[in-house]
Amino acid sequence: MAARAQPIALWRRPGPISLVGLGIAIGLLALALAAIGALVSVAGHGPAGVGGNILRVAAFTAMQASLSTLLALALALPVARACWRRAATWRAGWLLPFSFLPVVMPTTVAATGLIGVWGQRGFVSDYLALLGLDRLPPIYGLGAVLLAHVFFNAPLMLRVLNGALTSVPASQWRLSAQWGLSEWERFRQIEWPALRPVIPGLLALVFLLCFTSFSLILMLGGGPAVTTLEVNIYTALRFDFDLALAGKLALLQLVICGAVVVLLTRLTGRSWAATPRPTHGVPHQKGDTSTLCRSVDALALALFIIITMLPVIAILVRGLGPYLIVVSEWPALYRATVTSLVIALSSGSLATMIALVLASARTRRSDAGLAVWPLDLSISLYLAVSAIVLGTGLFILLRQVADVFLLAPLLVTVGNMLIALPFAYRVLEGRLAALATAHDRLCAGLGLRGWRRLRRVTLPAIAPELGFAAGLSSALSLGDMTIVALFGSQQFQTLPWLLYQTMARYRAGEAAALSLWLLTLTFLLFMGFTLAARMLGRRRHA
């Protein structure tokens, strides 16, 4: 009896990985604060007081971010249910692999897609005109910003919510079918318990993304009335060169976002299982085939396709044409593609590895009853650190020890890695937590621990999530335009930077073709990781 108790006690202990994870988390937090501190210290004077105007901006930002987040959830939830329910009959599952595209798209590219749908000469207006109706009025303002934020974030939510639904064991659905549970009962008894744990983390992530929104606000907001703290940070740094004020605003942003993250993640025990599991063997539920239920699902799917897929199609349509041949003859295209791929693969795999360590640490700590919020907080915070403040701060810190021109590729890699980390972490952490519950006893019984357990048991089981995390992280960094713009040099040119240079010289056709090329590459990179991981997982299982 004593011989069996010992290994079980062992896996309850947090272990070295927990300390390593905590160390990384503290290091990340310190780095963010050091970057902000560097800004303030270079300024050489304390920041002026934050005026009432800034507090109004902060309040407006929070309102805008909350609305965006709730609207995205309101769209994603019915679509996730429809996708799950209609996976077999309508093949609605095909939406999922495409649905991550908006998440990783550079905002400038996305904005052209949105205008291609909702603009004066967009799909919708053209269609209305064809029917003899009035064209849409200009969309710019808070409404356009909300629409854009839903476009970016609803697909991510769909992915995660759908993952949560597919993690419900088939036995529960069989029971529900036997009992003939009503739609509402089913949602309350089966679906909600599966969705509830993932929703707070999801809301926190999307809130942060919308809170720190910048280019889109300036492009679609219609004027200075629609603004965010990030816009004010940028103008403090660039227009006024007031480093101290920028640092102070960045800190304010960090505090507000930090409070939201802590508040929301305290509500949850675990997070996401992002990869759909097979759904065969699930019987039809009562009412699934009713006209009402089918209409609701069809409406949700149609709305989702219009909001999140049409803009992508608009970018495809604009990009296809003779300019594709023009850009294909640029040597710069191939150089930039290679540079971008190297950066994307490096920062993507780094982010995935660090996320794996942190997620394992979280699982261990959670099992051992230790606090996990320091991990959640320090990682999520990278979404709340203004990219321009982070970049500028790192620049100030590192130029004292190294040549900045040599640093550019490294800084871009690290910067992109930091931005992708929260996504990768969320994806892996949910799956690891679920696995721990399933495997702990077994592994303890077999005496599998540490590296051997990771290689033999955990890695094959989480291969799909690893693929998703690596694909998402790489794709995110492939589309990055913010960080690369801070560290210029003639030799170092990524694809988004090439796109930016093309646009600055009137070349609309070439820019559209480059956008299409970038989008295709992003999709291939993501699919490559997903498929590779799936094959790897299958081989190991066999």
Place this chain on the structure above:
Amino acid sequence: MRTLLIPVMAIVAVMVTSLSLQAAETPVLTIYTYDSFASEWGPGPAIEKTFEAECACDVNFVALDSSIGILGRVQLEGPSSKADIVLGLDTNLMKTARDTGLFAPHGVSLDGRTSLPVAFADDHFVPFDWGYFAFVYNSEAMATPPTSLKALVNAPDDIRIVIQDPRTSTPGLGLLLWVRSVYGDDAGEAWASLSPRIVTVTKGWWDAYSMFLDGEADMVLSYSTSPAYHIVVDGTDKYRAAAFDEGHYMQVEVAAMLKNAPQPELARQFMDFILSSDFQSVIPTKNWMYPAGKADLPEAFDGLIQPVEARLYSPEDVAANKSAWVGEWQRALSQ
């Protein structure tokens, strides 16, 4: 372990590539400029080639995201900056730039070598090109554009314009100063009256310009030289700049050398080279601006509007007032 190896190797590869590019024997002249100047379609490559032929040096353009980005970068780097020259500030930034104390007098004689519509004399900054801000419209869609700024401000609501944010964009700041120079203390009311016609305010010039090309607005704030691009490259003259009776606000782009330039002799040589015809002749069809020195203009520039007056605040006026004027703009458009 293999998973760890790939990114490490990738980083090393990138570092080694950039190292090998840096490790040249010949002296390197480092020029900070904005992205589109250094890009393949900009004037950078041609200028680099001609200057390298006469200086026996390497010209290294470091492309930053905007003119304000260039100044911010040298301010961050301070006296230990590796830059010899910054190229791409404008008169609106001159006072701020001079006050940093990071720049040195250029020692270049400007007398009789410039062709600006306004007098320009400065011992720190050499102008390299200039242009007029103007609203560009599609003459096939709009037969009679407004003929003055006041007409635009008081135009019916069905004229839709797209402009840039003065805090993030050079043309945006240009329009702010244009309105201020025409309306004086009534600028706030003018903005409030213009406000319903503004479709949106974008971060950069291209965001606004591409929206205009996509038919989102009837007019876009750009340069009076924009139509020349469409004539030369697209072969169409349907895009025109609207001439305004009050005259047009100008932008003069300038270069300066740093006090602690690692290659002061080369830097001085380049400052003089700026006003040569080798440099200036590249400007019109590569930077789509007017050359600041003497150079022939291409045919496409013949039909461009000739403003009745060139408006330009002194660098000191801009530095002293821009924050207050931007505040005024923000308040007027936030109502």
